Amino acid sequence: xxxxxxxxxxxxxxxxxxxxxxxxxxxxxxxxxxxxxxxxxxxxxxxxxxxxxxxxxxxxxxxxxxxxxxxxxxxxxxxxxxxxxxxxxxxxxxxxxxxxxxxxxxxxxxxxxxxxxxxxxxxxxxxxxxxxxxxxxxxxxxxxxxxxxxxxxxxxxxxxxxxxxxxxxxxxxxxxxxxxxxxxxxxxxxxxxxxxxxxxxxxxxxxxxxxxxxxxxxxxxxxxxxxxxxxxxxxxxxxxxxxxxxxxxxxxxxxxxxxxxxxxxxxxxxxxxxxxxxxxxxxxxxxxxxxxxxxxxxxxxxxxxxxxxxxxxxxxxxxxxxxxxxxxxxxxxxxxxxxxxxxxxxxxxxxxxxxxxxxxxxxxxxxxxxxxxxxxxxxxxxxxxxxxxxxxxxxxxxxxxxxxxxxxxxxxxxxxxxxxxxxxxxxxxxxxxxxxxxxxxxxxxxxxxxxx
Amino acid sequence: xxxxxxxxxxxxxxxxxxxxxxxxxxxxxxxxxxxxxxxxxxxxxxxxxxxxxxxxxxxxxxxxxxxxxxxxxxxxxxxxxxxxxxxxxxxxxxxxxxxxxxxxxxxxxxxxxxxxxxxxxxxxxxxxxxxxxxxxxxxxxxxxxxxxxxxxxxxxxxxxxxxxxxxxxxxxxxxxxxxxxxxxxxxxxxxxxxxxxxxxxxxxxxxxxxxxxxxxxxxxxxxxxxxxxxxxxxxxxxxxxxxxxxxxxxxxxxxxxxxxxxxxxxxxxxxxxxxxxxxxxxxxxxxxxxxxxxxxxxxxxxxxxxxxxxxxxxxxxxxxxxxxxxxxxxxxxxxxxxxxxxxxxxxxxxxxxxxxxxxxxxxxxxxxxxxxxxxxxxxxxxxxx
Numbered sequence: 001x002x003x004x005x006x007x008x009x010x011x012x013x014x015x016x017x018x019x020x021x022x023x024x025x026x027x028x029x030x031x032x033x034x035x036x037x038x039x040x041x042x043x044x045x046x047x048x049x050x051x052x053x054x055x056x057x058x059x060x061x062x063x064x065x066x067x068x069x070x071x072x073x074x075x076x077x078x079x080x081x082x083x084x085x086x087x088x089x090x091x092x093x094x095x096x097x098x099x100x101x102x103x104x105x106x107x108x109x110x111x112x113x114x115x116x117x118x119x120x121x122x123x124x125x126x127x128x129x130x131x132x133x134x135x136x137x138x139x140x141x142x143x144x145x146x147x148x149x150x151x152x153x154x155x156x157x158x159x160x161x162x163x164x165x166x167x168x169x170x171x172x173x174x175x176x177x178x179x180x181x182x183x184x185x186x187x188x189x190x191x192x193x194x195x196x197x198x199x200x201x202x203x204x205x206x207x208x209x210x211x212x213x214x215x216x217x218x219x220x221x222x223x224x225x226x227x228x229x230x231x232x233x234x235x236x237x238x239x240x241x242x243x244x245x246x247x248x249x250x251x252x253x254x255x256x257x258x259x260x261x262x263x264x265x266x267x268x269x270x271x272x273x274x275x276x277x278x279x280x281x282x283x284x285x286x287x288x289x290x291x292x293x294x295x296x297x298x299x300x301x302x303x304x305x306x307x308x309x310x311x312x313x314x315x316x317x318x319x320x321x322x323x324x325x326x327x328x329x330x331x332x333x334x335x336x337x338x339x340x341x342x343x344x345x346x347x348x349x350x351x352x353x354x355x356x357x358x359x360x361x362x363x364x365x366x367x368x369x370x371x372x373x374x375x376x377x378x379x380x381x382x383x384x385x386x387x388x389x390x391x392x393x394x395x396x397x398x399x400x401x402x403x404x405x406x407x408x409x410x411x412x413x414x415x416x417x418x419x420x421x422x423x424x425x426x427x428x429x430x431x432x433x434x435x436x437x438x439x440x441x442x443x444x445x446x447x448x449x450x451x452x
Numbered sequence: 453x454x455x456x457x458x459x460x461x462x463x464x465x466x467x468x469x470x471x472x473x474x475x476x477x478x479x480x481x482x483x484x485x486x487x488x489x490x491x492x493x494x495x496x497x498x499x500x501x502x503x504x505x506x507x508x509x510x511x512x513x514x515x516x517x518x519x520x521x522x523x524x525x526x527x528x529x530x531x532x533x534x535x536x537x538x539x540x541x542x543x544x545x546x547x548x549x550x551x552x553x554x555x556x557x558x559x560x561x562x563x564x565x566x567x568x569x570x571x572x573x574x575x576x577x578x579x580x581x582x583x584x585x586x587x588x589x590x591x592x593x594x595x596x597x598x599x600x601x602x603x604x605x606x607x608x609x610x611x612x613x614x615x616x617x618x619x620x621x622x623x624x625x626x627x628x629x630x631x632x633x634x635x636x637x638x639x640x641x642x643x644x645x646x647x648x649x650x651x652x653x654x655x656x657x658x659x660x661x662x663x664x665x666x667x668x669x670x671x672x673x674x675x676x677x678x679x680x681x682x683x684x685x686x687x688x689x690x691x692x693x694x695x696x697x698x699x700x701x702x703x704x705x706x707x708x709x710x711x712x713x714x715x716x717x718x719x720x721x722x723x724x725x726x727x728x729x730x731x732x733x734x735x736x737x738x739x740x741x742x743x744x745x746x747x748x749x750x751x752x753x754x755x756x757x758x759x760x761x762x763x764x765x766x767x768x769x770x771x772x773x774x775x776x777x778x779x780x781x782x783x784x785x786x787x788x789x790x791x792x793x794x795x796x797x798x799x800x801x802x803x804x805x806x807x808x809x810x811x812x813x814x815x816x817x818x819x820x821x822x823x824x825x826x827x828x829x830x831x832x833x834x835x836x837x
Contacts, residue, residue: 182614193616198580201612203604209573210580210605217581220559224531249570256565413611414651416621416676419754
């Protein structure tokens with residue numbers, strides 16, 4: 001079979017309803033994207049699915065390897081030395097940078113104490129953020145109080161940076177009566193009213209399309225009320241969660257509905273035991289953003305300045321032209337175990353982890369920068385760590401001693417109001433407990449049987 | 453009401469559900485929606501119900517038109533209401549959103565990409581931010597990609613947020629459901645019992661245009677719990693009745709006693725109510741003096757247990773009818789509740805008439821789904837037990 005390789009195609013112009021048009025040489029610039037419009041010697045047909053695609057007679061399959069790997073943006077190197085153009089450094093006060101450092105330290109110290117506490121059986125579960133404090137604290141620092149956050153679970157630094165108190169952390173971890181989640185969720189499933197961060201849920205990636213829908217609402221509300229403060233939605237997830245269908249749905253929805261949202265992928269190299277080589281074969285998560293028509297950047301997650309600057313810029317972009325999505329892929333290494341239920345040395349070499357810990361992590365890097373600027377030293381370090389440790393332990397102690405919420409909270413909030421069926425079940429449980437008092441320990445619950 | 457342009461529809465032609473009836477059929481004759489007592493053929497019969505506004509102005513609408521009217525009312529009432537899903541912009545494949553984008557703009561009425569998990573996730577986020585999103589799933593058969601978002605997210609949202617006060621109470625997910633006679637495996641399903649196993653969502657199915665408008669407006673504007681709103685698609689064009697023009701709501705989780713009786717209670721919801729009504733008429737005619745009560749659940753979960761128990765305590769006999777499969781269906785929950793709550797008053801086992809535990813193979817639909825004959829037979833067996 002002979003294939004013409006002239007690169008031109010002489011097709012008859014289809015007969016159009018307005019026949020007169022074909023005899024007058026005019027340039028038609030505006031067309032319905034679904035009209036068949038291939039003029040003689042045209043180099044493309046405006047297929048509605050890809051209107052700007054030109055013909056080619058070279059049969060070339062596009063190869064991922066034909067594209068350069070998306071670079072990783074950074075501002076300071078692993079010694080804390082500024083590497084960019086001399087005049088390009090994020091505008092941020094020394095005090096603020098010191099507060100970032102203290103927030104990262106707080107998360108780090110809380111992680112160490114709580115991980116140990118779980119090992120002692122004092123709480124059921126915990127997840128640390130070691131190696132990712134820069135991503136969470138740095139990105140949250142670029143958000144406004146009005147911005148809305150949807151998180152996955154390894155974003156303790158976001159909560160810390162946005163003013164979540166140690167008491168709030170501890171109340172949630174111990175599921176006591178001060179926990180906003182009323183003791184219903186596993187530890188680390190934090191939620192915050194103001195600034196708003198929706199309560200974390202375990203199913204991975206479900207928050208991503210939700211964040212898109214929230215961002216669309218934020219956009220609509222801005223149209224309906226132009227005096228309201230301009231806000232965006234920030235949505236966090238790991239590179240493993242990005243394999244879920246919900247990730248695909250969300251980025252596509254956010255792009256087609258032009259939502260003011262910043263997606264932040266924490267690519268830390270592992271989804272529990274699964275390395276990225278078994279998670280995807282493309283150029284990380286960043287390369288996918290392009291496919292959805294989303295402006296995308298990859299950033300060094302161990303460089304808090306780079307993360308902050310990128311997030312600040314992404315936030316502005318998300319608010320421009322009535323709203324659009326932005327994707328940030330923040331690279332890091334999950335130094336710690338996945339959770340307290342995981343021993344990561346079962347699937348990776350201890351030496352690799354130790355190397356990352358020693359060589360490069362966001363806290364160490366910022367400390368070097370602070371020391372280079374004379375803002376920090378060994379004495380301050382020891383003093384601060386000691387203070388933070390004491391503060392965490394103090395809240396730990398009182399949270400652990402605090403009573404659990406009243407038993408009735410097991411039934412409430414399923415619906416806005418207790419249903420007739422739930423009311424009956426509550427009475428039945430009460431009857432059982434009262435009939436067999438020796439079988440149930442209510443000492444820890446606020447109000448005991450009266451709380452039911 | 454009918455648009456001037458022709459739209460491409462999922463089904464090139466509409467039939468009422470075909471039946472396996474033979475020429476000599478007495479029971480399995482096609483439902484005559486023009487004469488069924490379940491529809492308001494004159495405005496005067498609306499006045500007998502306390503749930504409708506006391507106004508004289510009504511309009512004859514079919515089910516899709518009444519859904520359309522309710523959506524128009526909701527969009528006019530609150531700017532928090534937004535409507536989206538696959539193909540809703542041009543009016544929807546069942547015409548439920550006709551002209552709404554033109555009226556309310558493409559910011560509030562719009563198409564989404566073809567992703568059910570995305571549509572429901574998106575709606576959850578919008579509801580969390582205080583909007584009242586009405587998301588459409590094109591067919592209930594295609595809601596399963598969104599099952600995770602409904603079960604793990606929408607249903608549990610208020611509970612897990614606790615005292616933060618965040619919730620997705622404004623959320624409504626609409627979906628056409630049920631058999632049309634030729635929908636086969638993926639245009640026939642009614643997954644209400646799957647959702648009814650999930651505390652935190654309300655599952656609603658109207659039986660008629662006037663019910664649909666009141667229940668849908670209640671779900672969108674008043675109910676602060678997420679609602680799965682299932683529309684029996686065979687009724688979109690078939691069921692026509694007088695519907696009040698003004699805005700009104702019908703309470704959720706409240707059953708309705710459609711017809712009073714004292715010897716047997718028939719409990720159903722959605723399209724099979726028309727079959728129940730026909731079977732009851734035949735049974736009462738055949739068995740002199742028998743009076744059968746007919747109850748429409750309307751909200752499948754959380755359901756109106758007291759109304760059903762009160763009825764069965766009075767009649768002592770119950771038949772539960774639904775189109776979806778019998779195994780672990782709504783009938784199981786209703787029957788078990790009756791057994792526990794009216795044990796001493798029961799004169800006969802509670803009978804369930806439902807789809808067989810198979811898939812709705814195209815050629816076999818008339819034999820798989822409950823018909824008038826099977827309901828009639830169940831009534832007779834229960835009365836004679």
